[in-house]
Amino acid sequence: MTDTTGRNSGTAGPGSGTTGRSGRGRGRPRREEAGDTRDRILTAAREEFSERGYEKTSVRGIAKAAGVDSALVHHYFGTKEQVFEAAIEVAFAPALSASHMIADAPLEGVGERLTRFFFGIWENPTTRTPLLAIVRSAVNNDTAAAVFRRLVASQLLRRLAGRLEQPDAELTAELAAAQLVGCAMLRYVIRLEPLASADVEQIIARVAPAVQRHLAGP
């Protein structure tokens, strides 16, 4: 998620759009085009990882789906593992801002806030796709599982655990997360009925108190 529109980007600024106009429409600046290409690769990567899982997805396949050369994918992101991490990070970006919200707010309504946030990103098709990609990949591949552990554990759960005043805070945060992860598995991945078709508000109403009791006791 590196932002390349800083002040030092003189070589790609709007005033430097004198080269390479052919085939790129009406002389659109390179830095915007680079951003577009990057986004297109990320979108393609999310779809490929989501549909095929980590192992069966190749950088070549992502490049093909994005309509670019494989070398460009490597140029922007590096290895397949790094493409994967970048592709799924978008699903965690809101989670990270939410974790601030959770850390700053009183523990009283934390179960409700966390549960509502969790189902919010799963119900939203834009974030559901990378989440499915994470689950499908992490279950079958150690590298993808490591990325999941890194993002979820160190960035989200540890922050939540830091908020809890008890000896087993990290384990507690994980057991609360387990309730949510299990719901996502049965509702969105396995599609077990009646959970898969139940109204999401009904589920939140039932699950939030369970998460709350894990985090803040009865």
Added chain:
Amino acid sequence: MTDTTGRNSGTAGPGSGTTGRSGRGRGRPRREEAGDTRDRILTAAREEFSERGYEKTSVRGIAKAAGVDSALVHHYFGTKEQVFEAAIEVAFAPALSASHMIADAPLEGVGERLTRFFFGIWENPTTRTPLLAIVRSAVNNDTAAAVFRRLVASQLLRRLAGRLEQPDAELTAELAAAQLVGCAMLRYVIRLEPLASADVEQIIARVAPAVQRHLAGP
């Protein structure tokens, strides 16, 4: 799990062991050998499905691992889906007897019994392998997910739900199951620490009350 030792098995009975003795040791009756072969195929199938997941596993690969011809796998089990169902059924056999136990016992300790049973089959390497096979396969393949839904939903959760006296009994049973499924995902599949290395008794002590509250209220 068809039992072929009925009274009509004249062609394979102990008294008919006059053909094909060569290469089969000391004239062991065919029906026992058939049982051995069947078990060997099931063991190979569980290992293949567990390591590769449903999609990447082939009947040919299972046959090779079991040291038999593919035709024999088809003869005993039918399609790949049917081999899969037979291979993972062993993990559910104890679950089904447990579901009787759960259905007959008072609701008072159901959370503890269910949680202890669940972690029991996950901690046991013999049953963990087919469970990992189910999870890895069901997450990535619709056919495998359907087998999971059939076994878990109709045979286990619905029986548990029948025991509960409330309008949303099936949803309730699934939300309780979600707590357990999420724990299995984070502990055994993703291996998130500290949950992955925590003492199982410590986990049961924390999770059983959560399952109990789902099923029987506070």
